[in-house]
Amino acid sequence: MFSTIYILWLRQIKRYLRSKSRIIGSLGQPILFLVALGFGFGPMYSASGQGNFIEFLAPGIIAMSIIFTAMYSGMEVIWDKQFGFLKETLVAPVSRFNIMLGRTLGGASVAMFQGILVLIISTFFGFQILSFSGLLLGFLFMFLIAVFFTALGTAIASVLEDMQGFQLIMSFLVMPIFFLSGALFPIEGINRTLYYIIRINPLTYGVDGLRQSLISEGYFSLGLDLVVLAILAIITLILGAKLFSKIQI
């Protein structure tokens, strides 16, 4: 059982490491957000007495790089469906749950690695991690965000036939999830309708948990962030495994 999971995990990692353009390319957007928003809105944020905007923004940008990479990794299933690789994997005498788990953990590891790269880059923009224990806790939140979104990507890719739907998912699911997660602005005092939307957004708890861990600032309690995200990650993993096991090619 574990060997299949490990093999597919390793495959995802190797695939990522061999694609240098993907690693470098996916850093462009987070850096742009840190520069444009961090330095653009920073003075306004400080002037309103809220403190250092980079400190507030960096956890959100880290989460952004994780969800984009994770969703892409999950949705690679569509490529594999189209180019025939998946047929060969699915016809091997191993359980589809293990195949899905291996792929998801691989995709999640890649997304988490991408998040760590953005975390390191953020420090060059003035972001400061408060403690080592906070950093470890931050890694846990990064991992949970990565697992949740990779499994979500896999679940969606299991029912989609081609990559045409990918843009639709990015525009109408991933972008709203990111923008309405409190990643770019504080939740306090926000419009009531928007507040409820943010509250039901899974990423809200991931971003809040990351902030709590890395800079000891947040809106919810750390326990709530952790429980909500862990439960959602498990549910999505089960859902993804169910849909993946039903793939018909």
Place this chain on the structure above:
Amino acid sequence: MEKILEVENLSKFYKDFQAVKDVNFNVFKGEIFALVGPNGAGKSTSLKMIATILNPSAGKIRINGIDTSKDSEEARKCISYLPEDAGAYKNLSGLDYLKFMASMYNDDKKAQKTQVDFAANLSNLGKKLKNKVKTYSKGMTRKLLLSRAIMTRPKLLILDEPTSGLDVINAVNVRDIIKNLSRQGVAVLLSSHNMLEVEYLSNRLAIIDKGEIKAEGKADDLKAKFQSQNLEEVFMKITK
């Protein structure tokens, strides 16, 4: 003779369209059985259902006595499948691809190495196995994929258009590999729209058109029955 594959009343619907209609046939140990018919006849759909990657709408498939609807994972231990549109990861070397696939079939490192060595030898790609798959020609890729399909020593080898897109030399090479396998006791189920190839390769065949098996038997028997010179003529008479 030992039955390796039993297909009973196999059907597949896509909404109102029936792609496969009540298909019945068996494949025995060491036999090459061909499904032959034009594009869209239902060959690939039938093979996908037998390979357990597509659920039948109705009917039964038993591989080595195992009902695929009840224990597909166990049934998959007996088969190897080469899809028509199979591809290998382009950034992997041919050798790494074989190693990756061997590890999917076997936990034991020694057994994996034996399988990879066997496939490497069979593919006849020599030192080029260390090159990335993206540098391979279509023929080289197909030989690599076929070697991968064979290396697990399946009881039933399912090949969808095995020589599709290959030049004469590579096609002959692939046909020889398939013939040799059947001599070693492997049951081979293949699909092709190349009737001359099927006539040369298969022990028995079924002519399929619009999802239905129109005739089944040995090539010579079918030619005699329909008073035809070759299978193409048989096919034209049956489907007229």
